[in-house]
Amino acid sequence: MRVQKKQITKEDGRNLNYYHFPETATPEEKRVFEEIEAPLLALREADQKPTTEGDTDV
Amino acid sequence: MSELRWNPMLEEWVITATHRQDRTFFPPPDYDPLAPTQPGGFPTEIPASTYEIVVFENKFPSLRANVGEASLSPTELTPVAPAQGVCEVVCYTPLLNAELASLPVAKVEQLIAVWADRFADLSLRDYVKYIYIFENKGREIGVTLPHPHGQIYAYPFIPHIAERELSAANRHFERTGRDLLGDILQNELEDGRRVVLENAHFVAVVPSFARYPYEVHILPRALRPAITDFDAEERRALAEILKGVMEKYNNLWNRSMPYIMAMHQRPSDGANYDYYRFHIEFYPPYRTPDKLKYLAGSEAGAGAFINDTHAEVTAQTLRETSPHRI
Numbered sequence A: 001m002r003v004q005k006k007q008i009t010k011e012d013g014r015n016l017n018y019y020h021f022p023e024t025a026t027p028e029e030k031r032v033f034e035e036i037e038a039p040l041l042a043l044r045e046a047d048q049k050p051t052t053e054g055d056t057d058v
Numbered sequence B: 001m002s003e004l005r006w007n008p009m010l011e012e013w014v015i016t017a018t019h020r021q022d023r024t025f026f027p028p029p030d031y032d033p034l035a036p037t038q039p040g041g042f043p044t045e046i047p048a049s050t051y052e053i054v055v056f057e058n059k060f061p062s063l064r065a066n067v068g069e070a071s072l073s074p075t076e077l078t079p080v081a082p083a084q085g086v087c088e089v090v091c092y093t094p095l096l097n098a099e100l101a102s103l104p105v106a107k108v109e110q111l112i113a114v115w116a117d118r119f120a121d122l123s124l125r126d127y128v129k130y131i132y133i134f135e136n137k138g139r140e141i142g143v144t145l146p147h148p149h150g151q152i153y154a155y156p157f158i159p160h161i162a163e164r165e166l167s168a169a170n171r172h173f174e175r176t177g178r179d180l181l182g183d184i185l186q187n188e189l190e191d192g193r194r195v196v197l198e199n200a201h202f203v204a205v206v207p208s209f210a211r212y213p214y215e216v217h218i219l220p221r222a223l224r225p226a227i228t229d230f231d232a233e234e235r236r237a238l239a240e241i242l243k244g245v246m247e248k249y250n251n252l253w254n255r256s257m258p259y260i261m262a263m264h265q266r267p268s269d270g271a272n273y274d275y276y277r278f279h280i281e282f283y284p285p286y287r288t289p290d291k292l293k294y295l296a297g298s299e300a301g302a303g304a305f306i307n308d309t310h311a312e313v314t315a316q317t318l319r320e321t322s323p324h325r326i
Helices: A027-035 B018-022 B105-123 B160-176 B180-191 B232-252 B297-302 B311-319
Strands: A002-009 A015-020 B002-007 B012-017 B053-057 B080-082 B086-091 B130-137 B150-155 B195-198 B202-205 B216-220 B259-264 B279-283 B286-288
Touching: A002 B105, A015 A027, A015 B105, B012 B018, B053 B105, B086 B105, B105 B130, B105 B150, B105 B232, B160 B180, B160 B259, B180 B202, B180 B216, B195 B232, B195 B311, B202 B232, B216 B232, B232 B279, B232 B311
Parallel strands: none
Antiparallel strands: A002 A015, A015 B053, B002 B012, B002 B080, B053 B086, B086 B150, B130 B150, B130 B259, B195 B202, B202 B216, B216 B279, B259 B279
């Protein structure tokens, strides 16, 4: 299963994480995720540092 | 304003969160703050026209990363501490009328991946000691926002129930060299009467000591202390058994079953918890189709639960109930 993640900061300073699953997403969901103006983040596994390399296979 | 106040009688922290008194309470049907924001529509928590799974910090958090001054001066007997932590809302469907049980297994599996990511992410914050993933479902539980959602509380301390479970597991390990939940699972499998559902990697039981009539525990067959320890096959199996248990609940009386879903796993304080087994507990409040199990005098005042049923009977009923949508 592939997972992608983006994080934005809302107007009031709260963090919001979008999770995207390319294999099951509808075209609309894909479009919306791509339009989010934030870098792709990899999912964190325990004890690993984050990367910005895009997809994570889980 | 949130703060921690120590209860010296029970030796536990109480979180006071006075700003939560005015949190959103059953908004009008045409205002769903957890729905996507539609073009031209009112802004919701999610500034996108659709979403798959989103997780965001609660607008009315009991715990927050940046804390202010406490309202009460501490004493030696009653310390007061900052309620520093994180409270997140997990929206796993953009649909108001869906629920976790109604989603495909693949979607539940995706949610498990998100839970694991949140656990790993929040574990990196040095002020977070315990991460609690849960869902309150149903008005009877006290849900104030009908849109299906779960929550994550990242506490700056190990909460009381988790602490008791960990202590019991540690004492058992010291005495026997085995993990407590593994022994409980083995007992349940040998007995068989309280097993509700099982697959290659998980077993769902009504434990012999169930406090709620239809309480179910989902136990992994392998010793895994946290959700991040499961491989892809185990996560798939967890998704399948979660959906199966939730569908059984809904099929029991042919209606959506309210419950609390509580995920118990190791703390994130960096200590060794290899003797402790991850598990999920469900607490449905109904004891019959029209009678609630209340936490009344004995439970709330003395901490002694009274269950009007035997686990063997309710487990049989659940076992004989279909795990598929009827």
